[in-house]
Structure formats: structure tokens, C-alpha cells
Amino acid sequence: MIKKESGFYPLVLVVPALFVFTLFTIVPVLMSLTYSFTDWNIMRMDEPEFRGLLNYQRIFADPIFIRSMMNTLLFAFSTTALKTLFGLGLAVLLIKKVPGNGLFRTLFYLPCVLSATVIGVLFKAILTETGLLNNGLQLLGLGFLGRDWLSSYGTAMLSVIYIESWMWSGFNMMIFIAGLQAIPSDYMEVALIEGAGRIKRFFHVTLPLLIPAFTVVVTLSMAGGLRVFELVYVLTNGGPGFDTQVMNTYSFRAFSQGLLGESAAASIVLAAVVVTISFMLNRYLKSREVEL
Amino acid sequence: MKITMKSIVAVVLLVVLSVPVFASGQSEGEAGKKAxxxxxxxxxxxxxxxxxxxxxxxxxxxxxxxxxxxxxxxxxxxxxxxxxxxxxxxxxxxxxxxxxxxxxxxxxxxxxxxxxxxxxxxxxxxxxxxxxxxxxxxxxxxSGYQAMIYNMDVFEANGVEVPTTPEEFEAVCEKLKAGGVTPILLASDAWVPQIWMTSGYSRVLGSDAAAEDFAEKLLSNKAKLTDYPELEAPLDHYLSMFEKGYMNDDYLTLNIDGVYGKLGKGEGAMFFGSLGLANSIELAFPEGNFGMFNMPTSYDSKDLISGGPxxxxxxxxxxxxxxxxxxxxxxxxxxxxxxxxxxxxxxxxxALDGVNGGDLPPYALDIYNKYVKGGKVVKEMNINLNALSSLNPSTLWVYYQEAPSKGNMTANDILVRWQNDIEKFMTEQKAPGW
Missing domain, CATH: 3.40.190.10 (Periplasmic binding protein-like II)
Known part of the structure; x- marks a missing residue:
């Protein structure tokens, strides 16, 4: 009798990766979860005591945390929408074989390889009262629109949302371009023979077949948006006041006060939000995917 | 003998990678001492x-x-x-x-x-x-003392002199404002506005002994901030500077370097800082003419200056x-x-005898002679409340910026909010008395 071979590599090869993943991801998450139920404090690092759900009760009773949560959700949903729209638009424009499209693809992709800190510092200079934006508006005769963009909630939040969308649209463009290139030309030809116009072809052939790319783009954008930290930290540091605090800056704030248990609890809430929303979105989009 | 490309690459790599080894050996020899x-x-x-x-x-x-x-x-x-x-x-x-x-x-x-x-x-x-x-x-x-740094050229151009009373200070600000100059500059860095209060709280309490007693009671839960209503005076004074339009509009986004720039270029006239900050401004604008004076206030009749021992x-x-x-x-x-x-x-x-600390500017020596030698220095409050040093930057110092920008807090509101933060912070630390 011939022994049936599995055709897979031996499972033992997974062990090194599993070890690293466990050490640097699973263990810290479990430790964070454990500490979130304690009164762990930077002044008493060796003696955390169990306190049940008190840290969670406290953060949910804190108006700054609730504001942070709302800001995080606003940031994540709006940047996901903008990054997806801009990314798709750029992909549709640059999928065509026109001279210089390689250069444009590189230019649009470039911001996402830069550090968020560098971008934050750069835009902080652009958005100040005497910055490039207000000077530009002045030159265009629109000086009356000029303002200190980061000094009030509305314009500060909008600025952060816009900058994040600008940074990552190029990355999403690349995913959409790969998705568009994977669509077999037969479908388009059949639609063309059937008399479908450009718009009909886009909405009834291209978009449904792009759903797998949407799944990747939306899931990554949402998870990235919910975990925002550097950009907010550098641009507004959660201000003015506590207006633009997000969950990660809130957690960092608790950490900086030495309230390590509370900081861990805020991180666990954030992790739960990221996992839940990403999982639900992913599941919904997967159900809409079409087999090629 | 046939020399392959592989051998060439190997030799080049060996040479390149050996350079740091030889280099470090050489520097060790030059110094003649073990690295x-x-x-x-x-x-x-x-x-x-x-x-x-x-x-x-x-x-x-x-x-x-x-x-x-x-x-x-x-x-x-x-x-x-x-x-x-x-x-x-x-x-x-x-x-x-x-x-x-x-x-x-x-x-x-x-x-x-x-x-x-x-x-x-x-x-x-x-x-x-x-x-x-x-x-x-x-x-x-x-580290020196905390006082008002000013651009002497701007004062001269606007025909104003160093004020010696609270009324004169107001008059100077009004005249500068009318002249199109921002009277007082404030930076968005959270540690800058707090200089007003760490200085003001000590000055209003009137002596190191009174400030130390206050801090000891506050930190051991024997007294609350609201038991010291006089602490509202420096806050009220600070907030009134915004209401009267003496502060720069972009105080929430202008960083400390921006403040140096505006003061150096004469777009602003004064900046409440320390001797160290005055040094930084002098370094940034070596041709500038700067001075320092103790800000006269109505809450400090003894004309004390706060210092940083x-x-x-x-x-x-x-x-x-x-x-x-x-x-x-x-x-x-x-x-x-x-x-x-x-x-x-x-x-x-x-810090040490026999060390040359460089040539202090005349204004620093003047203040030293008048206040330090005259025994009119109080420790800034941050030193007495050092136990709160990791709490304040993310709470109190933010309130100092939030209150004038939103107009949502009075001096008393700020102190009440800070008291709540202190209670939570000290209780979590299980500090004695909490």
C-alpha cells in the first residue's frame, strides 16, 4: 500500500515563527490584559494588586476617554472612506498606459514610506498661522480664509484626517491597481459587445470584481485608523485642551502619569474595538466577494 | 592561478570590514589609554x-x-x-x-x-x-530665576520703560498693543505657560517657609488647594492677559523657537521665562538687545522673585x-x-568653586545683586510640589492652555480640577496620608 503524502512542509518549521509571535505579541497582550485588572503603578512596579473592573469603570466614567473614543471612531471611519475613494480614483486614472504614469504612481505612493513623525512636523509648519497654507491663500486673494488651523477642534481634526488620507491613498492605489490588473479582459469585452457604456462597465463589472481589493483596503485602513497615534501626537498632542485626543494618546497619557493599570485597560479596550470592527467589516466584505 | 570574481569580492569585503577594527586600534594607540x-x-x-x-x-x-x-x-x-x-x-x-x-x-x-x-x-x-x-x-x-525677558529695542521704539508697578505694567502692555506689537509672547509648549504659575504660586504665598508648609499639607492630604484662595490670584492675572489681548493669538501653535523668533525680530515685546531661556534667545539673536525684569504684580507686595535652586x-x-x-x-x-x-x-x-561660568549679561547681574543678595528670592512652586512632576504636564499644564482658549474655566475651576487629579494620583500611588 502506498502511504499518502500530505504535500505540506512539516509543522516543525512553524515553531521559530510561532515562538517569536508568542513572545512578542501573545505574551504582551496577555500581560496587558492581566495588568488591566490591577492597580499597577509606576511608583509601585513590584506590587500590583488585583482590583477587578475598577480601571475599566474609571476610564468609561472619564469624559476625556469617551471623547477619545468618539474621535478615534470619527478618524477611522472618515479616513477609511477618504483613503478608499482617493486610492480608487488614483488607481483608475493611473491604470491606463499613459506616459509618465510610473512616475505618478511613485509620487503618490511616496508619502506612505515617510515616517508619520516627519510628516507631522512638516504639516505642522504648513498649518501654522504664518505657514505655507495661509501664505498661499494670501497670494490667491483668499487671505480671509487663513487661520491657525491646529488651534481649534474642527480644523485641527479635519487637518489630521486629511493628512492621514493623503499619506495612505497611494498605498491603497497600489492595491487597487493590482486588483484592476487581475480582472480578465474577457468580462470587459463581453460587456462591450452587450453595449454597456463606460459607467455601466465600471459599476457592474469592475467594482464587483474589485471587492477582494476593497476587503484588503478597507480592513487595513480601518485597523490603521483606529490605532492612530504618531500623527495626532506630533500635530496636536491631543489638543487644543483634550479635543483631539484619540484612544492611543489617552492610553499614553495614563502611562505618562504612571497609571499603568489604567493605561493597560485603555489599550485593551482599543484592541477590542479594532478586532471587533475589523472582523465585522472583513466578514461583510468577504460575503460580497465574487469568484472570478 | 585563476582569480575568480568570488575571490575578488571576498578580498574586498575582508578589507572593508577590517577597516573599523584597524581604525579603533589606531585611536587606542593615539590616546595611549585603554578604550x-x-x-x-x-x-x-x-x-x-x-x-x-x-x-x-x-x-x-x-x-x-x-x-x-x-x-x-x-x-x-x-x-x-x-x-x-x-x-x-x-x-x-x-x-x-x-x-x-x-x-x-x-x-x-x-x-x-x-x-x-x-x-x-x-x-x-x-x-x-x-x-x-x-x-x-x-x-x-x-538655574537662575524667572522673570520677564524683553526686547529693549522694541521698548525704546515704542517709548516705554521697564515697569515697576502693576499699573505701569498694564500701561506698557496697552501702549505696545496700540503700537501694533504683541505685548507678551507665549509658546504652545506646555511647560511654558506654567512658568507664570510656578512662579506666581510661590510669590503669592510670600516665603519659602509658607510655600513648603502648603506643599507638605497638600501632598499629605492635610489641606486642599481650595483652602488657599490666594492661589487664584496668579491664575486670574494670567487669564486677564488673554482677555485684554496682550498675548499672541497663536499661543496654541507657536512653539518656543517661534517665540524666540518673534521676540528677536521685534514682533513681540516680552516673554515670561527664565535665565536659561534668555540665554537661548541671546544665542539665537546675538545682535539683539534683551533685558530682564521682575514682573510687578498686585498679588506680591514684597516684590519677590522666584528662583530655581x-x-x-x-x-x-x-x-x-x-x-x-x-x-x-x-x-x-x-x-x-x-x-x-x-x-x-x-x-x-x-556648581563648583573655581569654575568659570562665562560672562553673565548685565541684566542677570542686576537681578542677582538686587534679589539674590537682597534675600528676596522664593523657590518656584514646582520644587516644593516635585512629587506631582509626572502628573502636571498632562493635566494642570493643559488646563492653563485650555482655560484661555475655550473660556470654560475660572481660576477656581482650574484649582478644583487639579485637586481631583492630585487626589487620584496620590491615592493610586498609595502615598502616605492618602
Missing amino acids: REISAMVMQTRNYEGLQDMMTRMKEEENIAVDLQVVPDDQYLNLIKIKANSGEATDLMDYNAPHILDIFEPEKYLVDLTDQEWTKRLINKEMVSKNGKIYAYPFLST FSPSFVVSKDADDLETVLEVLNIWARPDYASMYFKGRPGFP
Whole structure:
């Protein structure tokens, strides 16, 4: 009798990766979860005591945390929408074989390889009262629109949302371009023979077949948006006041006060939000995917 | 013999990779001393040119290198606490003395430096001592005082003189405002607005003894901030500067360098800061004419000035691998020729006898003669409330910016909110009395 071979590599090869993943991801998450139920404090690092759900009760009773949560959700949903729209638009424009499209693809992709800190510092200079934006508006005769963009909630939040969308649209463009290139030309030809116009072809052939790319783009954008930290930290540091605090800056704030248990609890809430929303979105989009 | 491309690449790689080895061997020979290395951590804004020069010279002359970790100021305190608690502290740690002696339990974490030769030359031993032992190597005997820095040319151009009464101060601000100059500049960095209050709280209480008594009671839960209604006066004064339009509109986004720029260019006339900040402005605008005066206020009839009997200092971790070298480094830095280098471009008051602190500007000497020699100095309140140093930047200092920008808090509201923060912070720490 011939022994049936599995055709897979031996499972033992997974062990090194599993070890690293466990050490640097699973263990810290479990430790964070454990500490979130304690009164762990930077002044008493060796003696955390169990306190049940008190840290969670406290953060949910804190108006700054609730504001942070709302800001995080606003940031994540709006940047996901903008990054997806801009990314798709750029992909549709640059999928065509026109001279210089390689250069444009590189230019649009470039911001996402830069550090968020560098971008934050750069835009902080652009958005100040005497910055490039207000000077530009002045030159265009629109000086009356000029303002200190980061000094009030509305314009500060909008600025952060816009900058994040600008940074990552190029990355999403690349995913959409790969998705568009994977669509077999037969479908388009059949639609063309059937008399479908450009718009009909886009909405009834291209978009449904792009759903797998949407799944990747939306899931990554949402998870990235919910975990925002550097950009907010550098641009507004959660201000003015506590207006633009997000969950990660809130957690960092608790950490900086030495309230390590509370900081861990805020991180666990954030992790739960990221996992839940990403999982639900992913599941919904997967159900809409079409087999090629 | 056939030479393959592989052999060429191998030889080139061998040569390239050997260069650092030979190079380091050569420098060891030049110095004639065994290469040694210690580690240190320093706050980003305090990695002064003078300090860097001291380290470069020590490497060249003594072959002792310092592996320097430069950390952003706002993360610094937590990082040294965590490193010390987890046994990973660097050999030397920079922070203000005496503050650091309250942050760490010196007997547990720090090396006792009392027997070191240089301690005999310390001008202000009390600043670096705890329980009768010396635990820090300071650079300054005092960091100076907090006062109003002003652009003399702007004052002259607008026909105003240094005010000596609160009424004159208001009149100066009004005249400057009418002249199209921003009377007072404020930076968005959270540590800047708080200078008004750390100075004001001490001045309004009137003496070091009263301020220390207040701090002791507050920190041991024997009194609340609201038991001291006089603390509202400096806050009211600060908030009124915004209401009257004396502060710059962009105080929420203009950073400290922007303030230096506006003051230097004459777009603003005054900035409430310290001697160290005045040094920075002079360095940025060497051709400028700047002065300093004690801001006259209605809440301080004694005309006191708040000062900072503290200094950037290095403490030695008990976890230091090569303690002998670390102590040798401090001895080298304490030599007058080395210690004087620290003051390059930043004149100040040296910590050790025989050290040249550079030429202090005339206004610094004037204030020194009038206030320091005249016994009219009170410690800034941050020193008395050092136990709250990791709480305030993310709470109280934010309120100082939030209150004028939103108009949502009175002086009393700020104090009540701060009291709540203190209660939670101290209770969580299980501090005595809480």
C-alpha cells in the first residue's frame, strides 16, 4: 500500500515563527490584559494588586476617554472612506498606459514610506498661522480664509484626517491597481459587445470584481485608523485642551502619569474595538466577494 | 592561478570590514589609554553644545566614550523610572537635582558620591544631598530665576520703560498693543505657560517657609488647594492677559523657537521665562538687545522673585557596570578646565568653586545683586510640589492652555480640577496620608 503524502512542509518549521509571535505579541497582550485588572503603578512596579473592573469603570466614567473614543471612531471611519475613494480614483486614472504614469504612481505612493513623525512636523509648519497654507491663500486673494488651523477642534481634526488620507491613498492605489490588473479582459469585452457604456462597465463589472481589493483596503485602513497615534501626537498632542485626543494618546497619557493599570485597560479596550470592527467589516466584505 | 570574481569580492569585503577594527586600534594607540565606555541618558533640550564638547574631549584625551541616549523631554521621566525599576538604568542619568532625589529612593538606586573629591568644592551642597549624603553631580549652583525677558529695542521704539508697578505694567502692555506689537509672547509648549504659575504660586504665598508648609499639607492630604484662595490670584492675572489681548493669538501653535523668533525680530515685546531661556534667545539673536525684569504684580507686595535652586545634574546608577570609570568621569568633568566648557554660549552660575561660568549679561547681574543678595528670592512652586512632576504636564499644564482658549474655566475651576487629579494620583500611588 502506498502511504499518502500530505504535500505540506512539516509543522516543525512553524515553531521559530510561532515562538517569536508568542513572545512578542501573545505574551504582551496577555500581560496587558492581566495588568488591566490591577492597580499597577509606576511608583509601585513590584506590587500590583488585583482590583477587578475598577480601571475599566474609571476610564468609561472619564469624559476625556469617551471623547477619545468618539474621535478615534470619527478618524477611522472618515479616513477609511477618504483613503478608499482617493486610492480608487488614483488607481483608475493611473491604470491606463499613459506616459509618465510610473512616475505618478511613485509620487503618490511616496508619502506612505515617510515616517508619520516627519510628516507631522512638516504639516505642522504648513498649518501654522504664518505657514505655507495661509501664505498661499494670501497670494490667491483668499487671505480671509487663513487661520491657525491646529488651534481649534474642527480644523485641527479635519487637518489630521486629511493628512492621514493623503499619506495612505497611494498605498491603497497600489492595491487597487493590482486588483484592476487581475480582472480578465474577457468580462470587459463581453460587456462591450452587450453595449454597456463606460459607467455601466465600471459599476457592474469592475467594482464587483474589485471587492477582494476593497476587503484588503478597507480592513487595513480601518485597523490603521483606529490605532492612530504618531500623527495626532506630533500635530496636536491631543489638543487644543483634550479635543483631539484619540484612544492611543489617552492610553499614553495614563502611562505618562504612571497609571499603568489604567493605561493597560485603555489599550485593551482599543484592541477590542479594532478586532471587533475589523472582523465585522472583513466578514461583510468577504460575503460580497465574487469568484472570478 | 585563476582569480575568480568570488575571490575578488571576498578580498574586498575582508578589507572593508577590517577597516573599523584597524581604525579603533589606531585611536587606542593615539590616546595611549585603554578604550572604555560608559552609558548615559540626557534630555533632548539639555544636550548642550558644551556638554557634547566635554564628552568629545574626554574621548580624545582619556579614551573614555559615552554612549549617550538622547530622549525627548516629555518621555524622559517615565523612561528613567522604568529603566531604574527594571534594572536597566544607564550608568549616568541626567535630571534636575534636587528633584531626582525625590523621584528615586537614593539609597536603593543611586551611588553615594559623598566621598568624591569634587564634592568639597560644591557651592550648593544642599541641592544635591539627601539624608546627609551627596547623590548627584550638578553643573549649576542655581538655574537662575524667572522673570520677564524683553526686547529693549522694541521698548525704546515704542517709548516705554521697564515697569515697576502693576499699573505701569498694564500701561506698557496697552501702549505696545496700540503700537501694533504683541505685548507678551507665549509658546504652545506646555511647560511654558506654567512658568507664570510656578512662579506666581510661590510669590503669592510670600516665603519659602509658607510655600513648603502648603506643599507638605497638600501632598499629605492635610489641606486642599481650595483652602488657599490666594492661589487664584496668579491664575486670574494670567487669564486677564488673554482677555485684554496682550498675548499672541497663536499661543496654541507657536512653539518656543517661534517665540524666540518673534521676540528677536521685534514682533513681540516680552516673554515670561527664565535665565536659561534668555540665554537661548541671546544665542539665537546675538545682535539683539534683551533685558530682564521682575514682573510687578498686585498679588506680591514684597516684590519677590522666584528662583530655581536646581540644576541639570547626573546621578550614578547602582547598576553601573564599571563604577570605577563612571566615578573617574565625574572627577574629570569636575576639573575647572572641563566644567567651564559646559557654559559655552550659555553663561550661568557654576556648581563648583573655581569654575568659570562665562560672562553673565548685565541684566542677570542686576537681578542677582538686587534679589539674590537682597534675600528676596522664593523657590518656584514646582520644587516644593516635585512629587506631582509626572502628573502636571498632562493635566494642570493643559488646563492653563485650555482655560484661555475655550473660556470654560475660572481660576477656581482650574484649582478644583487639579485637586481631583492630585487626589487620584496620590491615592493610586498609595502615598502616605492618602
